[in-house]
Amino acid sequence: MSLLEITDLHVQYRTERAVGNALSGLNLTIEKGEALGLVGETGAGKTTTALSILNLLPSAGHVISGDVKYEDRSVFEMSEKELLDLRGDKIAMIFQNPLTSLNPVFTIGEQISMVIRAHEKVSRKEALERSKQLLEQVGIAGSRIHDYPSQLSGGMRQRVGIAASLACNPELLIADEPTTALDVTIQAQILELMKNLQTQYSTSLMMITHNLGIIAELCEKVAVMYAGNIIEYGTVREVFKYPLHPYTQGLINAIPNLEGQRDRLVAIPGVIASSENLPEGCPFHPRCEHCSEICRAERPALIKVAENHYVACHERSGELL
Amino acid sequence: MLFRFIMRRLGQTVIVLFCVSIIAFALVRIAPSSPARMMLPDTATDEQVAAMEVKLGLDKPLYVQYYKYISGIFHGDLGTSTQYKTDVSGIIANRLPATLELNAVAILFALVIGIPMGIVAGSKPGSVTDFFAVLFALIGQSMSPVWLALLNILIFSSWLDLLPSYGYGPLVCIILPAMTHGYPVAAQITRMGRSGMMDVLREDYITATLAKGISKRKVYTKYAFKNALIPIVTMVGLQLGIFMAGAVVVETVFSWPGLGQLNFQAVGNRDYALVQSTLLVTAAIIAVINLLVDIINSLIDPRITLE
Amino acid sequence: MNSKLIFKRMLHSKFFMIGFITCMLIVIFAVVGPSFVVYDAEKNSLTEQFLKPEWLSNGWQGHILGTDELGRDEFTRLVVGARYSLAIALVVTVCSAVLGTILGMIAGYLGGAADAIIMRMCDVFLSIPNLILSIAIIAVLGTSTTNLIIVLIISSWVQYCKLSRNNVLVTKKMEFVSASKCLGATNSHIIFKEIFPNITTQLIILVSQQFGNVILVEAALSFMNLGISPPTPSWGNMIAGGRTYLTTYPWLCVVPGMALMITVLAFNFLGDGVRDVLDPKRT
Numbered sequence: 001m002s003l004l005e006i007t008d009l010h011v012q013y014r015t016e017r018a019v020g021n022a023l024s025g026l027n028l029t030i031e032k033g034e035a036l037g038l039v040g041e042t043g044a045g046k047t048t049t050a051l052s053i054l055n056l057l058p059s060a061g062h063v064i065s066g067d068v069k070y071e072d073r074s075v076f077e078m079s080e081k082e083l084l085d086l087r088g089d090k091i092a093m094i095f096q097n098p099l100t101s102l103n104p105v106f107t108i109g110e111q112i113s114m115v116i117r118a119h120e121k122v123s124r125k126e127a128l129e130r131s132k133q134l135l136e137q138v139g140i141a142g143s144r145i146h147d148y149p150s151q152l153s154g155g156m157r158q159r160v161g162i163a164a165s166l167a168c169n170p171e172l173l174i175a176d177e178p179t180t181a182l183d184v185t186i187q188a189q190i191l192e193l194m195k196n197l198q199t200q201y202s203t204s205l206m207m208i209t210h211n212l213g214i215i216a217e218l219c220e221k222v223a224v225m226y227a228g229n230i231i232e233y234g235t236v237r238e239v240f241k242y243p244l245h246p247y248t249q250g251l252i253n254a255i256p257n258l259e260g261q262r263d264r265l266v267a268i269p270g271v272i273a274s275s276e277n278l279p280e281g282c283p284f285h286p287r288c289e290h291c292s293e294i295c296r297a298e299r300p301a302l303i304k305v306a307e308n309h310y311v312a313c314h315e316r317s318g319e320l321l
Numbered sequence: 322m323l324f325r326f327i328m329r330r331l332g333q334t335v336i337v338l339f340c341v342s343i344i345a346f347a348l349v350r351i352a353p354s355s356p357a358r359m360m361l362p363d364t365a366t367d368e369q370v371a372a373m374e375v376k377l378g379l380d381k382p383l384y385v386q387y388y389k390y391i392s393g394i395f396h397g398d399l400g401t402s403t404q405y406k407t408d409v410s411g412i413i414a415n416r417l418p419a420t421l422e423l424n425a426v427a428i429l430f431a432l433v434i435g436i437p438m439g440i441v442a443g444s445k446p447g448s449v450t451d452f453f454a455v456l457f458a459l460i461g462q463s464m465s466p467v468w469l470a471l472l473n474i475l476i477f478s479s480w481l482d483l484l485p486s487y488g489y490g491p492l493v494c495i496i497l498p499a500m501t502h503g504y505p506v507a508a509q510i511t512r513m514g515r516s517g518m519m520d521v522l523r524e525d526y527i528t529a530t531l532a533k534g535i536s537k538r539k540v541y542t543k544y545a546f547k548n549a550l551i552p553i554v555t556m557v558g559l560q561l562g563i564f565m566a567g568a569v570v571v572e573t574v575f576s577w578p579g580l581g582q583l584n585f586q587a588v589g590n591r592d593y594a595l596v597q598s599t600l601l602v603t604a605a606i607i608a609v610i611n612l613l614v615d616i617i618n619s620l621i622d623p624r625i626t627l628e
Numbered sequence: 629m630n631s632k633l634i635f636k637r638m639l640h641s642k643f644f645m646i647g648f649i650t651c652m653l654i655v656i657f658a659v660v661g662p663s664f665v666v667y668d669a670e671k672n673s674l675t676e677q678f679l680k681p682e683w684l685s686n687g688w689q690g691h692i693l694g695t696d697e698l699g700r701d702e703f704t705r706l707v708v709g710a711r712y713s714l715a716i717a718l719v720v721t722v723c724s725a726v727l728g729t730i731l732g733m734i735a736g737y738l739g740g741a742a743d744a745i746i747m748r749m750c751d752v753f754l755s756i757p758n759l760i761l762s763i764a765i766i767a768v769l770g771t772s773t774t775n776l777i778i779v780l781i782i783s784s785w786v787q788y789c790k791l792s793r794n795n796v797l798v799t800k801k802m803e804f805v806s807a808s809k810c811l812g813a814t815n816s817h818i819i820f821k822e823i824f825p826n827i828t829t830q831l832i833i834l835v836s837q838q839f840g841n842v843i844l845v846e847a848a849l850s851f852m853n854l855g856i857s858p859p860t861p862s863w864g865n866m867i868a869g870g871r872t873y874l875t876t877y878p879w880l881c882v883v884p885g886m887a888l889m890i891t892v893l894a895f896n897f898l899g900d901g902v903r904d905v906l907d908p909k910r911t
Contacts, residue, residue, distance in 0.1 A: 017633065054532055080536070088534030095532075100525040105547050115533045164533065333751065340752040345764075352768045459900070463893035465844050467851045467867055468885030471874055475882075479875045559754070569759055570848050574871075584760065585852060588767040600764045604756045611755065 001072055003172060003204055004030040004053065009066035011048050011057065011228075013275070020275035022048040022061065023228040024283075027302060030172065035198060035205040037215030037236065039251070040225030041272045046208045047096070049225075050174045053206075054087050070172075089119040092165035096177040098157035102149040108135070108160045109145035115167040134163040138193060155186035159193070166197060172204045179214070191217060212255060216240060221308075224248050227273040227283035230302060234309035244311040246288050282314065290315045323619060330615050334608045341604040345597045346390050350383070352593060399601070400594035404587065409598045413580065417602075419489060420579030423572070424565055426495050427503035428557065435507040439514015440549060444541050446519055454511055461508025470501045470574040487576040498575040506557070506564055513556050517549035524548075551618065558614025561607060637905045644901025650894035658710035666701070667691075669708040670859040673699035678877050693883050696869060702880070705861035706887055712862050713891070716773070717842040720780040725835055727781065728788025729827075735789070736796025737819055747793070750786045758783035758845060766854040776855045780842055791834055795827040829906045836899035840892035847888055863888045 011023040022045045030036050038046050051057050053068055055075045068075045070086060078086065092115075095101035102111060112134055113127035122130070132142040138159040140152075149157055158178060165173060175194065179187040195218055198205050207218055215222050215236060222239050224232040224247065232245040243249045250268035257263065270287035273279055279286055285295040294314045302312045357373035358365065365373075374380055378389055393399070399409040442454035477497060478486035488494040521527060522545060530540050569581035576582065580599055587595035638644050666689055676699035682690040693702035735746035753761070762779040769775045799805060805822055813822070849855035850864025858865050863884040870880025 016637070051528075056528060056531055058528075084534045084536055086534065087532050093529075093532045095525060095529050097525060101529040103526040103530065103544060103548065105551065106544070114530070114535060118533060118535045161529075333748075336748060337751045337755050340748065341756060344752070344756070348764055348768050353770065459893060459896050460889070463840060463844075463889050463896050465847045465851075465864075465867075465885065465888050465892070467848055467864065468881070468888060471867065471871060471881045472885065475874060475878055565757060565760075569763065570851065573852070584763060588763055588852070588854065591767070593768065596764050596767050600756060600760055603760050607757070608755050 002029040003032045003034075003071065004028075004206075005069045005072075006049070006053070007067050007069070009049075009052060009068060010064035011045075011052060012062050012064050013060050014062060015060055018276040021228055021278055022275055023052070024278065025066070025299075026225075026229060028223055028230060028233075030204050030206060032171070033202055033204055034221060035207065035219040037219035037222040038206060038208045038225060039210060039212060039215055039222060041210060043272055043275065044225040045228040045275075046225060047176055048228075050093060050176050050206070050208060053174065054091060054093060055083055056087070085119070088115050088165075088170070089168045090170055091172045091174065092168070092170035094158075094161050094165050094173070094175040094178045097181045098154055098161050099181065101161060102157055104149055107146050107148055108152070111149075112160065112164045112167055115164050119168045131163070131167070134167055135160070137166075137197075138163045139189075155182055155190065158182060158186075158190055162190070162193065162197070166201065169201060170203055172206065173198070174206045174208070176208045177210070179211075180209070194218065212240070212251060224251070227278060228275060229283065229312065230310075231284065231312045232310065233302065234306075238306065238309045242309070244305060244309070244316040245284075245313050246290055246315075247284050282312075326619055327616055330612055334612050337608055338605060341601060341608075342391060342394070343387070345601045345604075346387050348597055348600070349593045394601070399598040402587075402592050402595045404590040404592040404595065409594050412583065412595065413598060413602055416578060416580045416583045419577060420565065420568055420572070420581060423495065423498055423502060423568060423577055423579055424561075426499040428506060428561075428564065430499055430503035431506035431510055432557070434503075435510025436514055436550070436553065438507075439511040439553070440518050440541075440546060442511065443515040443518025443549065444522065444545075446515075451515070454515060458508040458511040458515075461504050462512075464505065466501060466505065466570045467574065469504060470498075470571055473497050473501050474574070489576075489578050498571050498577050501575075502564070502568060502571045506560070509560070510553055510557065513553050514549060517552050518545060521545045521548040555614065555618055558611060558618070561610050561614075565603060565607065634905055638901075641901045641904050643897050644905055647894050647897030647899070647901045650890070651898050654710070654891050654894060655714065657707065658714045661707035662711055665704040665707050667704040669700065669704045669861050671700065675699065678873070681879055681883075694877075694879055696866070696880055697873060697877075702866075702883055705866060706863075706884060709861040709863050709866060709884065710887065710891075712856055712860065713843055713846060713888075716777060716780070716846055716856075717839055719777055720784065720842045720846075721835055721839050723777075724781045724785040724838075725788050725831065728785035729792045729831060731785070732789035732792030733796050733819055733823070736793040737800065737815070737823070743793070746789065750789055753783070753786045759848060762845070762849055763852070763854060766849070771854055771857050773856060776846065776849060779849075780845060783845070784838060784842060787834060787838065788831070791830055792827055795830060796823055799823045799826045833899065833903045833906060836895065836902045840895035840899070843888070843892055843895070 006026055006028040009023050009026040010021070013020040013022050026045070026049060028036075028038075028049070038049065040046055048057070048061065051061070052063065053070070053075065055068075055078070057063070063076060070091065073082070075083065075086065102108070106114075109128050109131050112131035113124070116122060116127040116130055117124070128145065132145050135145060136142050140156055140159055140163075144152070149160070152160065158181075162178070178194070179190050182190060191214060194205075198218070205218065207215060209215060219236055222234065222236045223230045224239070224245065226247050232239060232243070232248045239248065240252065243252050247268065250266065253266040254268065256265060268287060269289075273283045273286070279296075281297050282288070282291075282295045282300050285291045288295065292315065298314070300312045300314045302310045304310050305316070357370050357377055357379060361369060361373055378386055381389075397410050399413070401407065402409050402412060405412055438454045438457065442448075442451040445451055474486040474497065477484045484497050485491075485494050486497060518541075522541075527540060527545055530544055531537065535544075565581075568577075568579060569584055571577065572579045572581035573585045580603065584596065584599040586592075587599065638648075673695070676691070676695050677697060679691050679695040679699075681694040681702070682692060691701050691703070693706065695701055696705070731746050735743040761783055765779050765782070766775055800823065805818060808818060808822055846855055847862070847864035847867070850862045851868045853865065853868065855864055856862035858869070866884040867881050867888075870877070870884070873880050
């Protein structure tokens with residue numbers, strides 16, 4: 001049994017202007033203790049995936065079909081109470097923007113201890129004491145427990161976010177681009193911290209990012225998302241060494257090479273497919289140089305090409321099979 | 322940090338009051354007929370008026386007159402009422418408690434009605450409760466206080482014979498005036514609470530709090546509530562002036578012996594000293610209340626002093 | 629935001645449609661009505677005092693809403709009063725919006741001493757309640773329609789000033805403004821071509837909300853005999869006139885009060901509707 005299993009998940013956003021298909025048939029599993037990187041451009045559906053796992057989609061978001069199972073229990077069928085036990089305790093989430101994800105009118109101590117007090121029967125004082133320890137663990141002096149978020153820098157606020165997410169020792173930690181809003185030097189510190197904490201707490205990790213470097217650093221598995229779908233999945237070593245999907249190849253070619261011979265960077269032509277107007281067939285086909293007739297007509301399925309390597313591409317899977 | 326903030330606000334308040342005193346002082350000077358003539362019977366000769374002007378110091382340069390006026394204020398001397406022939410400060414001090422009482426009850430009424438309605442409506446926009454809250458608020462904002470007062474008298478006092486339409490002292494007497502006076506405020510608080518709550522619920526930190534496994538009910542009533550409450554407190558504070566001004570109409574209609582009624586009568590009697598002083602006193606009260614609101618606010622919301 | 633979306637939202641917003649249609653009807657009523665009324669709004673007719681509303685039992689020729697203490701036709705006075713109320717509200721709203729916006733943009737754009745002076749002026753006017761200031765000024769200057777308009781402008785420009793200043797301050801820091809400065813744009817170009825379009829949405833919303841407010845303050849002043857003075861009818865002084873007969877002839881208060889409420893309600897609906905329609909945050 002996998003820790004988390006997402007099967008054929010379709011999520012739509014319905015707004016006044018249009019209907020957008022944020023996720024179209026997403027399949028993904030995370031095993032216990034595994035660190036998975038979810039990579040893709042802005043708008044590929046990464047955050048939607050994360051919010052679906054917690055059953056916390058905004059009111060415009062609708063699950064059309066498919067399921068998210070946590071330890072074999074569908075999160076969409078859980079009672080309100082079960083969901084409350086799941087969120088924060090079993091699955092915790094670190095948000096992208098530390099400037100907006102902390103409540104400005106509560107002290108950081110209150111915000112960390114509210115998680116503890118939501119899941120464990122402890123006194124206010126005890127919860128604060130534990131929050132203090134957590135703060136020190138993430139590198140903030142315990143004396144700042146009565147500070148308000150506005151008194152902290154962006155990096156420190158993200159540390160608070162991490163401390164709050166670790167408060168109840170979760171089995172799965174979802175980190176939604178935790179370093180995107182931070183300076184590069186701070187990014188490195190935060191990643192270092194997360195790496196240490198993940199090994200220390202032995203939680204499973206779902207790292208959402210568009211930075212391949214972060215994934216190479218932190219994760220064992222990687223899933224590449226494009227237009228609401230996983231298009232390539234496998235171990236980091238395998239996928240980075242032998243990328244098969246033209247999109248993954250494009251992503252890897254777009255990283256500047258600092259050693260050896262320096263080639264010109266290759267950009268992926270075109271722009272990401274609009275969720276409101278997905279192309280027929282393979283959503284990547286308008287940008288793909290290997291595009292053939294079948295790519296325009298039929299959506300490719302995720303096919304196993306090697307042990308620990310899956311790809312959704314007519315061209316590649318046909319070649320290898 | 323807080324101390325410096327308070328000192329700065331205090332300085333601003335002093336400047337504002339200084340400007341208000343200039344406006345109050347200037348008011349009487351721009352009147353078409355001189356205050357001296359107003360104090361004398363219509364039959365007074367020009368010589369008598371001139372003599373009165375000298376007596377009142379109106380022949381001196383303006384800055385001297387202003388200095389006299391200001392130093393008078395600091396000694397508690399607001400001039401003499403032409404209508405009552407006594408000290409203005411005494412008359413105002415006499416009327417102030419009734420006005421404060423009315424405003425306090427009205428605002429209490431408004432908060433008790435408005436906050437829950439606004440918050441509930443804002444947590445479920447589009448629901449039936451929300452519709453009625455919005456309707457309640459819109460009607461409240463569209464009611465002229467004059468008409469609302471008369472309507473209340475007509476319904477509760479004349480037809481249903483439940484509540485007295487005038488009088489001061491017994492507790493029942495304050496119900497109608499306070500309701501009339503408080504309704505528009507309750508309406509405004511409902512609207513603020515509603516839109517505030519809707520804005521707060523869209524924030525990332527609310528999703529983050531929900532993701533921590535805290536129930537929706539608790540997130541709404543404990544966390545989002547505090548976020549939404551801050552603009553309400555600020556608004557109520559800043560609008561106190563308008564509430565108090567509205568009391569002119571309500572006090573007149575209900576014969577409530579407060580500053581507003583006094584002001585109305587003073588206008589009718591062309592009692593400039595009294596009009597001038599009600600203006601000044603009202604502004605002073607409002608400035609002090611605004612100062613207090615800002616200080617209280619900076620205690621609730623740490624961002625204010627830091628910015 | 630494109631005009632097609634705005635139009636779509638207009639049709640879908642109940643507030644906007646109800647408000648817009650009612651406002652249009654009221655405006656037409658006030659503009660055209662006075663030319664069609666049968667009676668004289670200001671002429672006394674002591675034989676016809678306190679007639680009960682006849683509604684339409686005698687057709688449009690009858691005293692549809694009855695007569696007042698001086699025998700004047702209530703309906704006629706209502707129609708004529710509507711014209712005064714709306715005209716005054718229109719003049720006041722336009723003037724105070726223009727005055728306030730200009731001052732606010734100057735304060736926000738220039739900053740420094742100009743900003744400090746204008747903002748302290750706003751503080752001063754905010755610390756004296758509208759009605760009290762209006763009462764004091766009119767008490768001294770005397771009652772006249774011109775004075776009424778001046779007083780109403782004085783007491784309502786501050787809102788526009790604060791709104792536009794704050795918006796200018798925000799917009800000024802935006803990169804596109806710095807960019808056009810770098811390209812050598814003049815101050816007036818930046819203010820009117822770059823910044824002003826960014827604050828129009830909020831101005832439109834404020835104008836539509838303030839319109840009803842002005843009508844209410846005007847009515848309160850007229851009620852206290854500080855606005856439009858009898859025998860010229862205004863809704864405020866009609867309520868004042870009827871107040872003495874509240875229990876015996878209630879329609880004398882109820883009719884103008886109702887008209888006042890419906891009008892202000894319609895403009896508030898419109899204001900809310902406009903806000904919904906133009907809300908950039910709406911998804």
